Amino acid sequence: MESLKETIMDESLKLGLDFKNAWTLLKPGELDRVMETGEKYKNFLDASKTERTCAKEIVRVALENGYRSLDEVIATGSSIEVGDKYYAVNREKAVILFVIGEQSVRSGLRIIGAHIDSPRIDLKPIPLYEDTDLALFKTHYYGGIKKYQWTSIPLSLYGTVIKADGTKVEIAIGDNENDPIFFITDLLPHLAKDQVSKTLAEGISGEELNLLVGSIPMEKTEEKEKVKANILALLNETYGIIEEDFISAEFEVVPAGKARDTGFDRSMITGYGHDDRVCSYAGLQAILEIEKPSFTAVAMFMDKEEIGSVGNTGSESLYFENLVAELINIQEGGYNELHLRRCFTATKVLSADVNAAFDPTFASVLDKKNAVRIGYGIGLTKYTGTRGKGGCSDANAEFVGEVRNLFNANGVAWQIGELGKVDQGGGGTIAFILANRGADVLDCGVGVLSMHGPYEVISKVDLYMAYKGYKAFIL
Numbered sequence: 001m002e003s004l005k006e007t008i009m010d011e012s013l014k015l016g017l018d019f020k021n022a023w024t025l026l027k028p029g030e031l032d033r034v035m036e037t038g039e040k041y042k043n044f045l046d047a048s049k050t051e052r053t054c055a056k057e058i059v060r061v062a063l064e065n066g067y068r069s070l071d072e073v074i075a076t077g078s079s080i081e082v083g084d085k086y087y088a089v090n091r092e093k094a095v096i097l098f099v100i101g102e103q104s105v106r107s108g109l110r111i112i113g114a115h116i117d118s119p120r121i122d123l124k125p126i127p128l129y130e131d132t133d134l135a136l137f138k139t140h141y142y143g144g145i146k147k148y149q150w151t152s153i154p155l156s157l158y159g160t161v162i163k164a165d166g167t168k169v170e171i172a173i174g175d176n177e178n179d180p181i182f183f184i185t186d187l188l189p190h191l192a193k194d195q196v197s198k199t200l201a202e203g204i205s206g207e208e209l210n211l212l213v214g215s216i217p218m219e220k221t222e223e224k225e226k227v228k229a230n231i232l233a234l235l236n237e238t239y240g241i242i243e244e245d246f247i248s249a250e251f252e253v254v255p256a257g258k259a260r261d262t263g264f265d266r267s268m269i270t271g272y273g274h275d276d277r278v279c280s281y282a283g284l285q286a287i288l289e290i291e292k293p294s295f296t297a298v299a300m301f302m303d304k305e306e307i308g309s310v311g312n313t314g315s316e317s318l319y320f321e322n323l324v325a326e327l328i329n330i331q332e333g334g335y336n337e338l339h340l341r342r343c344f345t346a347t348k349v350l351s352a353d354v355n356a357a358f359d360p361t362f363a364s365v366l367d368k369k370n371a372v373r374i375g376y377g378i379g380l381t382k383y384t385g386t387r388g389k390g391g392c393s394d395a396n397a398e399f400v401g402e403v404r405n406l407f408n409a410n411g412v413a414w415q416i417g418e419l420g421k422v423d424q425g426g427g428g429t430i431a432f433i434l435a436n437r438g439a440d441v442l443d444c445g446v447g448v449l450s451m452h453g454p455y456e457v458i459s460k461v462d463l464y465m466a467y468k469g470y471k472a473f474i475l
Contacts, residue, residue, distance in 0.1 A: 022377040022413035022461045023267070030464075037285070037467065038269060038460035042259040044281050045271045049175065049254045050158045051093045051303045054116040054277060058095045058284060058301055062087045065288050067097060074326045083292040088323055093303040093313040096320060097287050098327070101296040105327045106339040108346025110474040111298040111439070112283035113315070113430050114353065115305035118273040119143035119452050121150060121209060123251035128213075128243065130228040135214035139253060140206070143306030144452050147204040151186035153454055155211065159251040161241050169239050174256040181256045183212045211253060255454040262457055267375070274456040276305065279352035279445045282466035290474055296327075297474035305353075305430055315430040321437070347439040348399070350473050351431035352466070355379045356419055357447030365424045370417055372447040374457075377413030377465040380404070381443035384419050386426035393431035395442040403442055403473070410472040413465045417447075444469065
């Protein structure tokens with residue numbers, strides 16, 4: 001009993017759990033680094049409005065930092081050495097970076113796994129039409145959005161068009177200062193009696209997300225739809241495309257404008273695509289500073305997470321697994337499937353994805369004691385899923401303990417939280433995919449306010465702590 005009293009009175013022992021605001025935990029000189037990281041991240045976000053432009057930006061930065069094409073190494077059969085840095089691009093929509101470690105690849109990897117697609121609005125295959133002397137594009141939204149949030153805001157248009165002769169045309173309109181922007185209209189309150197009586201989910205339907213693109217009729221034409229004809233003429237004159245080229249094109253509608261500091265103290269950043277480009281940026285900066293890790297370090301920047309990681313550019317594809325098999329083949333002088341399986345079983349992963357931060361305005365859907373907070377550092381999420389953990393990857397206690405101790409030892413401010421109250425809904429990440437291959441995986445990312453909105457909010461100090469945490473993990 002006396003021993004217990006002594007333990008309680010010993011102020012050096014912390015029996016309770018009390019997460020601290022990360023701003024109060026910064027070491028001398030770190031505040032400047034937090035703000036500098038925020039500025040660089042805003043530039044990255046502005047250059048990464050789509051998964052294609054984000055992949056291009058990642059490759060640009062990788063090349064500047066001495067990375068070489070892994071495809072070239074595979075094609076030539078060149079050897080690989082400790083400290084070698086490689087990048088691989090999957091169909092211009094996903095990028096994977098490697099830094100070869102001292103241990104063999106078959107001994108396992110240390111992976112930061114993020115995604116670079118974000119909720120948005122795509123064009124339909126045959127989008128252009130005219131109605132009452134207005135030209136519009138029909139659209140099909142991508143990922144989980146609240147449709148009403150995308151009306152009455154300035155929008156940009158990004159496209160990749162493959163013409164009949166096979167040439168590729170890249171289009172980006174709306175983010176340069178002198179560009180026009182695009183717009184999805186909404187009803188004025190004076191005439192919205194029926195609309196406002198509907199639920200939020202029903203107030204704007206998917207078929208009502210039509211993009212306004214023009215209104216001037218073409219002169220001296222026999223076409224009945226003269227405004228549409230004028231838009232097609234402008235597109236042909238500027239980009240050399242015709243209406244049929246929309247069939248072999250990918251167009252994405254995203255919020256126009258740049259990322260901006262938020263708050264009197266400039267402690268936060270508002271921008272489009274924090275989910276999940278904030279974790280992607282932190283992972284990118286972390287791996288760029290790795291030279292000769294013990295285990296091969298990997299940063300994954302994947303596509304299609306917002307619709308289930310499907311397709312040949314999503315994490316469910318065999319693309320990453322095939323790359324690892326190629327590395328084993330080069331390193332071992334031949335391929336052995338058993339080596340690949342052993343590699344994934346020995347692999348450890350931080351699934352670098354965002355979580356919903358506690359919002360006092362909407363406190364009823366979150367468990368305050370088990371929610372990540374803005375400004376409290378990187379957030380661990382042991383499991384995601386829906387209601388009864390359906391569809392989640394539930395990290396084992398041993399791996400959570402390993403990450404927790406690693407962060408404590410490296411001065412990383414961290415916290416832990418779920419994705420909302422148990423019966424409110426839920427969500428998922430790419431964690432289950434690598435876990436299914438036998439790896440230890442823990443979701444670990446930045447808290448976000450207004451997640452999946454056209455504009456989201458993150459804290460600069462959380463971004464910085466994510467970078468510190470990811471670097472410590474793959475070092």
